[in-house]
Amino acid sequence: DIQMTQSPSSLSASIGDRVTITCRASQSISTYLNWYQQKPGKAPKLLIFVVSSLHSGVPSRFSGSGSGTDFTLTISSLQPEDFATYYCQQSYSSPFTFGPGTKVDIK
Amino acid sequence: QVQLVESGGGLVKPGGSLRLSCAASGFTFSDFYMSWIRQAPGKGLEWISYIRGSGSSGTIIYYADSVKGRFTISRDNAKNSLFLQMDSLRAEDTAMYYCARDQGGDWPNFDYWGQGTLVTVSS
Numbered sequence: 333d334i335q336m337t338q339s340p341s342s343l344s345a346s347i348g349d350r351v352t353i354t355c356r357a358s359q360s361i362s363t364y365l366n367w368y369q370q371k372p373g374k375a376p377k378l379l380i381f382v383v384s385s386l387h388s389g390v391p392s393r394f395s396g397s398g399s400g401t402d403f404t405l406t407i408s409s410l411q412p413e414d415f416a417t418y419y420c421q422q423s424y425s426s427p428f429t430f431g432p433g434t435k436v437d438i439k
Numbered sequence: 440q441v442q443l444v445e446s447g448g449g450l451v452k453p454g455g456s457l458r459l460s461c462a463a464s465g466f467t468f469s470d471f472y473m474s475w476i477r478q479a480p481g482k483g484l485e486w487i488s489y490i491r492g493s494g495s496s497g498t499i500i501y502y503a504d505s506v507k508g509r510f511t512i513s514r515d516n517a518k519n520s521l522f523l524q525m526d527s528l529r530a531e532d533t534a535m536y537y538c539a540r541d542q543g544g545d546w547p548n549f550d551y552w553g554q555g556t557l558v559t560v561s562s
Contacts, residue, residue, distance in 0.1 A: 334506075366548040368484070374483065375537055375552035387550060419484055423546035426501040428474075429486040 334422050334432065336431035344439040350358055350414050351407040353434045360400045364424040368403045370433075376382045379418075400409035410436070440467040443538050448556030455528050461521040461538030461553055467499040469516040474549060475535035477521050477558075485534075488512040488523065488525070490545060504534075509526045528560045 335358040347353050355365065363383045368409040378387040380396040383403060393408040407414055415438055420431040447459040461473070472491040478484050485503065490512045500512055511524040521538050522532035535557050539549035 338541065364546040368549075370484075375554055376549075377552070378542075378548060378550045381542070381548040381550075382546070413462045421484075421486070421548070423548055427503045428486045428489065428501075428547050430486060 333427055334361060334425060334429055336420055336422055336429050338420060338434050340434060342435040342437065344437055345410050346439045347410055349410045350357065351410050351436060353405045353418055353420075353436075355398075355403040355431050357401045357403075357422055361422045363399050363422035364422055365398065365403045366421045366423060367394075367398070368419045368421065369414075369416045369428075370419065372385075376419065380439070395429075398438075407436075419429060424435040440445070441540070443551055443553035445536060445538055445539065445553040445556035446506060448536060448558045449450075450524065450559045450561065451528055452527060452562050453560055456524070456526045456559060457528065459522075459525065459536055459538075459556055459558075463519045463540075466540070468519040469483075471540045471543070473514060474539050474541060475510075475512060475521075476494040476537045476539055477532075478537070478555075479531075479534040482534075488542070490514055490521070491541075497531065525558070528558075531558050532558060533560045534558060 367380040370376040371435045417433045417435045444462045454493045467546045472556045477536035487503045490503040509527045535555040541547040
């Protein structure tokens with residue numbers, strides 16, 4: 333099975349900050365990497381699929397990059413509604429594993 | 440608009456069974472692959488099952504090792520519904536269970552999720 337790791341596990345940031353979250357796969361997953369945002373008590377929402385494609389309605393301050401085993405999610409200017417937990421997920425092969433999550437909270 | 444509504448969760452004793460349902464609306468259900476994903480209290484997301492196809496011959500189904508042999512995914516396209524039959528339940532199956540739509544392609548990504556249904560396994 334492909335294992336996914338994320339760093340950091342949590343971070344504190346201020347409004348307007350540039351935030352970068354890293355996701356690493358235990359083997360190459362080409363570009364089959366997706367990102368989700370989850371707020372407390374709510375279902376996750378798809379942000380980005382296949383590394384860098386923004387899901388409909390997702391603000392352009394979110395971007396993704398990477399290939400192979402190393403990927404990043406960047407929020408160019410953090411907004412109040414962005415405080416949440418972010419998960420990466422590989423869709424290269426079953427089981428379609430998620431990373432452990434990165435919690436972004438207010439500094 | 441796309442809606443997924445799960446039901447069927449509840450409190451069950453270890454070794455018991457539950458059947459979860461997910462009612463889909465707002466899209467042509469038969470055109471999309473579907474998954475179940477769960478989240479234990481205070482923990483991360485765990486993908487558990489995926490169904491590709493109509494539910495009849497030619498259907499491809501995947502399971503996570505943690506549920507293989509105990510859980511069965513199925514769908515009824517005529518009723519726009521996805522199901523998860525959960526048998527031999529364990530305490531570690533306690534979680535919020537979400538159904539999610541795969542927006543397409545051979546590499547799943549989940550563009551719409553239900554609100555979840557809570558399963559608690561406890562004596």
